[in-house]
Each structure stands twice: as structure tokens, then as C-alpha cells.
Amino acid sequence: MTELTEASQRALGIPTMRCFKRKNQIIFNCPECGQMHYHGIPSGKITFGREDPTGDDNGEGHRVSHCMEDAFPNGYILKLDPDEQARHDDQEGRIFALEERIARLEYKVAENFNMEEKEIIKLKEKADRLLF
Numbered sequence: 001m002t003e004l005t006e007a008s009q010r011a012l013g014i015p016t017m018r019c020f021k022r023k024n025q026i027i028f029n030c031p032e033c034g035q036m037h038y039h040g041i042p043s044g045k046i047t048f049g050r051e052d053p054t055g056d057d058n059g060e061g062h063r064v065s066h067c068m069e070d071a072f073p074n075g076y077i078l079k080l081d082p083d084e085q086a087r088h089d090d091q092e093g094r095i096f097a098l099e100e101r102i103a104r105l106e107y108k109v110a111e112n113f114n115m116e117e118k119e120i121i122k123l124k125e126k127a128d129r130l131l132f
């Protein structure tokens with residue numbers, strides 16, 4: 001595909017999306033439908049049957065729209081954005097911390113449950129001794 005000039009991009013109604021990278025995908029939160037749209041990043045071009053690391057690209061460029069709303073008939077331009085990347089990394093960090101807290105709480109609940117269960121077993125044993 002030939003490079004689009006800013007003027008032709010505007011004329012064709014092709015927006016530029018601010019993206020972040022995650023593993024081998026370039027991702028953005030769609031302003032039209034509110035969904036995340038994921039586009040694969042080629043890991044590297046194949047030269048003589050081998051992967052050529054110099055052929056690696058960052059996934060930026062013109063892509064066919066993944067939007068279910070058919071909002072971008074001429075596609076959009078993906079562009080990596082350091083602010084978007086930082087914001088997303090921060091969100092992931094917070095989610096990770098929350099998941100750890102939940103796991104600790106679940107462990108505590110399980111521990112307390114076991115304590116109660118032990119008490120119940122002791123009481124049952126006492127009751128059995130009294131009955132027989």
C-alpha cells in the first residue's frame with residue numbers, strides 16, 4: 001500500500017487511532033463502539049524459510065477496520081502512543097494488585113472456614129462420646 005498523505009487521509013475519512021502494544025498485538029479502545037480492537041503484529045518477515053528479525057515491524061500503519069459498527073469503511077491508521085501505553089500498563093498493574101488482594105482474602109476466608117470446621121468436628125466427637 002502506498003503511503004497516505006495527511007490530506008488524502010482526511011479526505012477519505014481515515015482516522016488515526018492511538019494504540020498500545022501487548023505481546024504480538026497492537027490494540028486500541030474504539031471511540032465508535034467502545035470495544036478494544038486487536039490487530040496482530042507480524043513477528044518478522046520470512047526470508048528463505050527463516051524468520052528475519054530485521055523484518056519485524058511495530059504494527060503501525062493502515063488497517064482494515066475491525067469495528068462491528070461499520071464506522072470506518074476506509075479503515076484506520078494505527079499509531080503507537082506512549083501515553084496510551086503507560087495508561088494501559090498502569091491499569092494492568094492495578095488489576096494485578098487487586099487480583100492479589102482478592103486471592104489473599106479468599107485464602108483468609110478459607111482459613112477461617114477450616115477453623116470453624118475443626119471446631120465443629122471437635123463438638124461432633126464430644127457429642128459422639130456422650131451418646132455412646
Ligand SMILES: [Zn+2]
Binds near residue numbers: 067068069
Ligand atoms: Zn469499533
